[in-house]
Amino acid sequence: MIEAKGLSKRFQDKKRGEIRAVDHVSFVAKPGQIYGLLGANGAGKTTTLRMLATILEPSDGTAVVYGHDVIDDPEKVRASVGFLSTATALYPRLTAQELVEYFGRLNGMDEAALKQRVDYIFERLDMNEFRDRRCDKLSTGMKQKTSIARTLVHDPPVMIFDEPTLGLDIMTARSIIHFIRECRDRGKTVIFSTHVMSEVEKLCDVIGIIQSGKLLTEGTLAELRNRYGEQDLEEIFVKVVSPLYVDAEAR
Amino acid sequence: MSLRNIGIVYRKELTEALRDRRTVVASVVIPLFLFPLLSVGFGTLIASIVSKTEESSPKVMVAGGQDSPGLLAALKATPKIEVVPATPNWKDLVLEKEIPIVVEIPSGFDKSITDQKKLEVFIYKYSGELKSETAANKLNDSLRAYRENVVKSRVVAQKLPVEVLDPFQITQKNIAPPEKSGAALFFGGFIAYIVVFLCFNGGMHPAIDLTAGEKERGTMETILSSPVSRSHLVIGKFLLVLTTALATAALSVISMGISFALVHALQAKTIQAGKEGIEMHIGLGAALSVFIMAIPLAVLFSSVMLMVASFAKTYKEAQTYLVPLIFIVIIPAIAAMAPIDLNARLALVPILNVSLLCKELVIGLYHWKYIAIIFTSTCAYAAVALFLAVKMFQRESVLFRS
Numbered sequence: 001m002i003e004a005k006g007l008s009k010r011f012q013d014k015k016r017g018e019i020r021a022v023d024h025v026s027f028v029a030k031p032g033q034i035y036g037l038l039g040a041n042g043a044g045k046t047t048t049l050r051m052l053a054t055i056l057e058p059s060d061g062t063a064v065v066y067g068h069d070v071i072d073d074p075e076k077v078r079a080s081v082g083f084l085s086t087a088t089a090l091y092p093r094l095t096a097q098e099l100v101e102y103f104g105r106l107n108g109m110d111e112a113a114l115k116q117r118v119d120y121i122f123e124r125l126d127m128n129e130f131r132d133r134r135c136d137k138l139s140t141g142m143k144q145k146t147s148i149a150r151t152l153v154h155d156p157p158v159m160i161f162d163e164p165t166l167g168l169d170i171m172t173a174r175s176i177i178h179f180i181r182e183c184r185d186r187g188k189t190v191i192f193s194t195h196v197m198s199e200v201e202k203l204c205d206v207i208g209i210i211q212s213g214k215l216l217t218e219g220t221l222a223e224l225r226n227r228y229g230e231q232d233l234e235e236i237f238v239k240v241v242s243p244l245y246v247d248a249e250a251r
Numbered sequence: 252m253s254l255r256n257i258g259i260v261y262r263k264e265l266t267e268a269l270r271d272r273r274t275v276v277a278s279v280v281i282p283l284f285l286f287p288l289l290s291v292g293f294g295t296l297i298a299s300i301v302s303k304t305e306e307s308s309p310k311v312m313v314a315g316g317q318d319s320p321g322l323l324a325a326l327k328a329t330p331k332i333e334v335v336p337a338t339p340n341w342k343d344l345v346l347e348k349e350i351p352i353v354v355e356i357p358s359g360f361d362k363s364i365t366d367q368k369k370l371e372v373f374i375y376k377y378s379g380e381l382k383s384e385t386a387a388n389k390l391n392d393s394l395r396a397y398r399e400n401v402v403k404s405r406v407v408a409q410k411l412p413v414e415v416l417d418p419f420q421i422t423q424k425n426i427a428p429p430e431k432s433g434a435a436l437f438f439g440g441f442i443a444y445i446v447v448f449l450c451f452n453g454g455m456h457p458a459i460d461l462t463a464g465e466k467e468r469g470t471m472e473t474i475l476s477s478p479v480s481r482s483h484l485v486i487g488k489f490l491l492v493l494t495t496a497l498a499t500a501a502l503s504v505i506s507m508g509i510s511f512a513l514v515h516a517l518q519a520k521t522i523q524a525g526k527e528g529i530e531m532h533i534g535l536g537a538a539l540s541v542f543i544m545a546i547p548l549a550v551l552f553s554s555v556m557l558m559v560a561s562f563a564k565t566y567k568e569a570q571t572y573l574v575p576l577i578f579i580v581i582i583p584a585i586a587a588m589a590p591i592d593l594n595a596r597l598a599l600v601p602i603l604n605v606s607l608l609c610k611e612l613v614i615g616l617y618h619w620k621y622i623a624i625i626f627t628s629t630c631a632y633a634a635v636a637l638f639l640a641v642k643m644f645q646r647e648s649v650l651f652r653s
Contacts, residue, residue, distance in 0.1 A: 055475045056647055075478045083476035089469030093267040105259045106477040134270075150473070 006061030023213040036204030037193040044213040045193035082151030085162030092136035107154035161192035260487025278453040282503035309386040316356035329393040351386040440588035443609035453499025458556035463569035485644035547629035554636035
């Protein structure tokens with residue numbers, strides 16, 4: 001379960017002054033569901049997810065992740081979360097196994113449990129072939145698998161994906177989509193951000209549309225279709241964000 | 252949990268560092284090979300040039316003196332010079348370094364000696380030129396001996412005892428043991444300088460790689476999403492930077508000790524041959540003391556470098572900040588090579604204090620009062636720097652600077 005309560009983030013910019021990257025965003029993501037944050041670049045998706053993963057601290061509001069408050073208990077939050085984005089790279093001079101083990105240890109796993117878990121994950125993700133290969137010698141697909149193994153090593157109940165398919169080829173992207181679905185089927189709470197409509201249509205149980213740091217609307221795909229009288233998600237998205245876009249252009 | 256996490260971060264960073272060519276070169280290869288190259292290689296090269304110049308017989312051009320066969324014969328009898336007659340362009344030859352020196356004998360020299368008239372003999376040299384200076388010294392000695400003989404024969408002619416010329420003798424005696432005086436004093440400063448420089452240099456690459464490098468490679472966000480707290484993360488990283496800085500310092504002291512011992516062994520032959528060698532050797536106790544004093548300094552360096560490097564967005568940006576810092580660090584270390592003595596005030600100046608102390612430690616001088624002040628003050632500076640580095644690393648605006 002993820003519960004965002006008036007989550008806000010303000011940055012100071014030398015030229016533009018105060019920027020509200022995220023502005024009082026509230027929503028609930030439930031276990032066994034995929035919550036999709038849909039928004040254009042710079043809409044505030046990444047900042048929202050980084051606050052949920054406690055990589056950034058909210059300026060206002062808070063969120064409760066798997067029963068832990070992101071402000072009061074950030075370390076417990078992180079221990080309950082698997083965070084994956086295209087920005088989360090791997091350590092080039094560690095082997096795939098060493099990397100996964102490193103994150104397992106940081107999650108407080110003891111050596112016996114860790115070994116068992118690593119063996120299981122490497123078997124399941126079909127990673128044994130490049131187990132002892134250094135991360136800088138891995139192909140994109142292998143890297144992606146290693147990243148997935150990294151997020152799964154401590155078997156977190158909550159998964160946060162920040163544009164996980166950005167810049168990946170079709171096959172690798174498909175395997176990520178498959179993985180996200182599997183997380184939901186295992187009862188995990190999943191939140192993921194994207195600007196690709198087709199991914200949202202395929203995956204998400206609940207969709208939230210975000211623009212200029214504000215969560216503008218939220219609901220299942222069917223609910224959104226009803227509310228905006230459009231079948232195509234792209235049309236719905238344009239209808240929702242247009243007023244704000246016009247505002248932004250005018251400014 | 253906390254100490255465990257610091258240990259986990261440290262071990263992982265160590266694994267990566269040992270697989271990183273740049274770290275290995277800067278903290279292992281350079282300190283191990285720099286000293287043998289500098290001291291043995293460079294030292295023997297200089298020594299061989301000097302001795303070759305001294306062994307060789309430089310040409311000495313003699314202008315005039317055709318009417319003074321006595322002096323000419325004496326000059327020709329001088330060992331290890333070759334007397335050649337002067338050509339009209341002798342001045343140019345000296346300037347073009349074709350001929351090291353020219354000696355000008357005034358006309359009627361021999362006769363003036365017999366008549367007891369005062370004369371002047373000129374030696375024209377190229378000042379600062381090794382060959383010219385060596386030849387000038389040889390010639391000077393030869394002329395002086397000739398003059399003394401003239402005086403002696405005059406005294407004898409006056410039926411006076413020769414001792415009349417030499418009522419007393421002056422002898423300077425060094426009571427400081429050879430390993431604690433002269434060149435050793437200079438070497439102490441040199442050792443401090445090298446240790447300070449290499450200590451800083453050894454930690455620099457890891458400090459950048461572990462902060463700005465992580466940001467650049469995108470691993471920063473990965474590690475920040477793990478449960479490890481930022482303070483534990485930065486302390487783990489700090490310990491790795493400290494390890495490389497200290498390893499560099501330790502290896503350089505060890506390799507220095509070995510090189511000096513080698514030079515010493517090589518020089519033993521020349522010393523036996525009755526020549527003066529430069530005393531350079533560093534005892535185990537001195538090496539250990541220097542290393543212990545380098546520890547708080549290494550903490551200070553590592554913290555400052557981590558702090559500066561974590562602010563940078565890329566490896567290159569961090570380098571632009573840290574490379575000029577090398578100069579700030581080595582200037583006090585170079586200043587310590589000057590003949591300055593430690594006092595309570597200088598003992599508070601970071602880097603300079605440790606460098607001056609190292610100079611004393613190397614010659615076996617232990618001023619416990621200063622050692623205490625220097626160790627405490629450097630520890631205090633180091634603690635402040637480490638605290639600031641940890642604070643810096645916890646700032647979002649620094650970690651996600653755009």
